[in-house]
Amino acid sequence: MRLTHRILAALAVILLAVGLTACEGGEAQPSSRAKENKSRNSNYDRLVAKQPAATLDYSPTRATKNFWIETWGKSSTKLSYVYLQNANGQYGYYILKGLPVTYCVSLLPPETASRLDLGSDGSAGVVLQAPSMDGTYSSQSNCTSYYGQDAESGAYVEWSVGANQSYFLYSEPMDLPQFKDAVPLGKTKISDVKQ
Incomplete structure (x- = not known):
């Protein structure tokens, strides 16, 4: 009985993955959701190219977290x-x-x-x-x-x-x-x- 449930669950996951792949790639006309995803991703890529995330030499957040550990983590x-x-x-x-x-x-x-x-x-x-x-x-x-x-x-x-x-x-x-x-x-x- 347990093995049957596992097999059915595995088949459901596979069918869901195949169905999602077919929906994204198989349509002649892209869906509204696909168009919005493409727009969002291209906008993000454009913004990252123009304004890449800065990197830190020092993290005040990590320093404060370490202060918390030093304050409360001893006893x-x-x-x-x-x-x-x-x-x-x-x-x-x-x-x-x-x-x-x-x-x-x-x-x-x-x-x-x-x-x-x-x-x-x-x-x-x-x-x-x-x-x-x-x-x-x-x-x-x-x-x-x-x-x-x-x-x-x-x-x-x-x-x-x-x-x-x-x-x-x-x-x-x-x-x-x-x-x-x-x-x-x-x-x-x-x-x-x-x-």
């Missing part, structure tokens, strides 16, 4: 200070062990793949998501809910952003005027943390 005992602002402009804060994490971050890849035997080499190529530098994957869904571990008690804390609530993350407590009256939302207070 889970590093504290993060999360300030939340509600719709009324009031602030609260959490102090967490390590960084807050969204529900869209996973330790396992969000997709799976099975081999599809098509050719003499025995397989067809499949592109899968690679892990990020911190060894995690993203499902790209439910990225507005965050969670973490309270620094002193170890309690689980969770919050959502959006719908008139936003958050600000720092690697140390902030003495900005807007945070002056921020109230602790977890068990840990700024006064509890040894600086």
Whole structure:
């Protein structure tokens, strides 16, 4: 039964590829889509010839990413200070062990793949998501809910952003005027943390 499904899936892929090839090359009159694709590609080629992409000698984006890795990649005992602002402009804060994490971050890849035997080499190529530098994957869904571990008690804390609530993350407590009256939302207070 499984082999039959695989054979049918392989045939469907082959028929789809043959059908797409026939549609693009076999028409006497090019389709509107083919004309638009040709126009887009020729316009892109013309623009690249006139304005090629510049190259960098230094990447500020990579430098900032490396700063993130240096800041957070050494130990889970590093504290993060999360300030939340509600719709009324009031602030609260959490102090967490390590960084807050969204529900869209996973330790396992969000997709799976099975081999599809098509050719003499025995397989067809499949592109899968690679892990990020911190060894995690993203499902790209439910990225507005965050969670973490309270620094002193170890309690689980969770919050959502959006719908008139936003958050600000720092690697140390902030003495900005807007945070002056921020109230602790977890068990840990700024006064509890040894600086």
